[in-house]
Amino acid sequence: MPGRPAAFSRISTRSVAPADRVDLWEDYNRRALVGLTCSPYSEDGLLATQTNTGLGSLRLAGIAGNEHVIERSPRTCRAAPKDSVFATLLVSGRAVFFHGGDCFTLGAGDLVLYDTRRSYLLGFPTAMRQLLVDMPREVFAERCLPGGVPAPLVFGRGAPDEAPLLRCLETVLAGRFGRPGTGDAAAERTVLELVRSLAVLRGDGGRGGGEPGTRLLLAKEHIDRHLADPRLGPEHVANALGISTRQLGRDFRRAGPSPSRYILERRLERARQDLADPASARLTVADIAHRWGFAGQPHFTRVFRDRFGRTPGEIRPAVMGPGRADSAVVRQSSRDTL
Structure with missing residues (x-):
């Protein structure tokens, strides 16, 4: 088993000769993220960068690259065991996720949640950028879903209930790479709460945003998207979230200014x-x-x-x-x- 990864690390395949890029990428991922094999599908070879940072009990990865496929085969799962649940958010590009007999097509803004103990293949037919959350399985079971993820779950920005949560998660994750090591406890809690809210959406009829912290994030995301609307006010926000203005006020008071002041x-x-x-x-x-x-x-x-x-x-x-x-x-x- 590899040792504990560094708190912050970064790699680019451009740092080595084209013939050595795949080996560099596979070795780095085995140490910093997960064991996998990689196949580039560009005449330029594999052009990819990855940044990894810690967030409390979690690991985060920001990955960008050209056309390529990564695979975690049954053999790799045995040779390089990894007991985590990954949440992979595709920021740009397109992807295909293959798991067992299922195949999912992902677009920008979509997220797939999956167990790294099981084999999978992730292919990128275009240039891509993604943000990944590595959650130890025991942390995911305790904080998100007790039963884990028996099969991959795909969430999309085309779904009205899921889109605000995905936008919030992208904002939180993207912000972590500019200031690693600051506010870890609060950010870790936020990430896990957002992932939990997404996962619970599939099991409670769409009430995944019911936690106060999640409601506050959704309220702020709604406010930022409607700042130009002169009608924007506490009642407008509360109606969008399906809660009372009194509840909205309580959620904001836990964190600071009132909705109107915010x-x-x-x-x-x-x-x-x-x-x-x-x-x-x-x-x-x-x-x-x-x-x-x-x-x-x-x-x-x-x-x-x-x-x-x-x-x-x-x-x-x-x-x-x-x-x-x-x-x-x-x-x-x-x-x-x-």
Whole structure:
């Protein structure tokens, strides 16, 4: 059995000659993730990168590559045993997952949940990128599904109940590779709760998002997708989640600001990003305020100053194009004093 993998590691097959890439990839995966065999299907050979990091009791992998197939055959399962459940989220590209007599086609945003003790094949006919969660089987049984995963489960962004959970999971996982080792306990809990919610969806008639932590994640995901809608408010969010506004308020109070305050903070932050972005120089402050759901510029200017200690005009880049910078600042200064 391989020793415990490093807390953070990264590999690229471009670091070796084309003839050595498959051996490098298989050896690295055997040590860092799982025993497998790999077959490239590109004239360029195997061009792939992998980043691995720990998250409490979990391991995460971010993998990108060109056309290839990986297989964990019965022989490999015996030679390199692995007692985990994998959740593999395809971020981009297409894939085919073969397990026993079943064959599933995956598209961007789909996730497959499977037991690594059983053989499988995963083929990528296009360039691909995926995020993978490696959950020790005892952790998965305790925190997600007591019975484990007897057969693979496939979840898709085309399913209304599953799509928000998948988007949340992708956001959480993608964020871990930029800051490994920070906030591990909370992030581990979030990942397991999202995986559990997805798995439970198949067994309880679609009530997989019933845990308070999951509801909060879904509420925030809904808010971020509807910030531009001026009608967005606690009632709008509660209706989307199928809960009462009182329950929504309780879920938010466990973590910090109220739903209304959270919506305002997110709108202000997105507006601040646009104001500071030279690419938005052609937009007026009123345009940006409207873009992020503010009904009027005076109200936007007031709450913006309260939040950031500066007016929207003071956030804008000093140079926004020939003849525009000074006049824009003057116009905004006069507006901010209204």
